[in-house]
Ligand code: SAM
């Protein structure tokens with residue numbers, strides 16, 4: 001049985017609550033400028049990660065509601081040419097579930113030779129598709145991997161697919177999509193003990209590992225602050241085996257706090273760092289003030305924030321024959337009212353500031 005989530009309030013037309021002044025780019029009332037577009041190509045997925053999806057899946061969008069390659073390309077072009085978008089990430093659901101992903105990437109690349117295009121994926125299918133994705137013009141890849149143990153992987157993803165993900169990561173590297181980035185979410189008592197092993201595995205292969213704090217965006221609404229593995233706890237786990245020092249350089253809107261990784265006490269023979277590790281502390285060390293993101297869901301709706309309760313329909317406008325200028329104007333109005341922060345700054349989900357969005361992570365496009 002699939003679950004149908006409530007859809008957030010949708011504005012398809014009409015003025016934004018406080019009209020956006022005429023200005024270049026995707027600016028908001030709080031002085032931020034969005035230059036990084038996260039676009040979901042599909043809501044469907046072939047895994048059921050407990051922190052994201054319910055066991056029975058969700059009610060998937062009908063194919064006709066998904067953006068076509070031409071529609072995706074048109075919106076990206078409006079974003080890049082008129083609104084100052086400088087980076088594109090394709091996500092989902094699971095983007096590799098779309099058989100025409102290579103076509104989407106090739107179409108965007110044809111119009112934007114210099115645009116960094118990255119992909120966030122669970123890696124299943126990369127063994128056969130990584131070379132074609134690279135040839136289509138994909139610049140970089142993030143592969144989600146939470147455990148190196150088959151039973152733990154199965155418990156977390158509710159599917160027995162560890163071998164395919166590991167092979168997919170190797171295939172991505174072999175296809176030249178380097179440096180491969182790995183995203184890991186830690187769950188208390190399930191895989192948090194694996195943090196050092198995941199880091200050692202990534203360092204050995206030259207993969208860039210980033211831990212992401214679990215956010216309350218699961219369809220089952222099972223998140224609790226008490227059970228969430230915090231950035232501080234992740235650092236503590238890692239320092240049982242490695243020594244971490246802050247990576248030099250400004251963060252500049254990047255969500256991951258980067259650390260240089262050195263061998264642990266006793267193993268340290270001098271020399272430089274073994275590599276870096278990133279920790280994305282969206283809950284305990286939020287970075288909303290520096291956010292550069294704008295999002296489009298698989299059915300073409302703008303979300304100004306991961307945690308938004310409101311969406312603005314861009315695809316409907318496009319399908320009604322809007323000009324590029326009209327699409328850009330609606331996009332700007334949607335971003336102007338971006339919330340100042342996600343509301344989890346104060347501890348406790350009973351905080352009046354935090355209300356979990358109706359959509360879960362896979363349906364938003366993480
Ligand atoms: N299916 C692809 C994948 O897993 O990489 C792309 C979509 S998934 C929603 C994107 C990223 O969001 C993944 O790295 C996943 O681990 C992360 N994610 C999903 N639910 C999350 C949650 N509740 N908290 C933090 N990260 C989450």
Ligand code: SF4
Nearest residue numbers: 045047049052122362
């Ligand atoms: Fe699917 Fe990615 Fe969500 Fe896991 S995190 S269920 S792979 S969309």
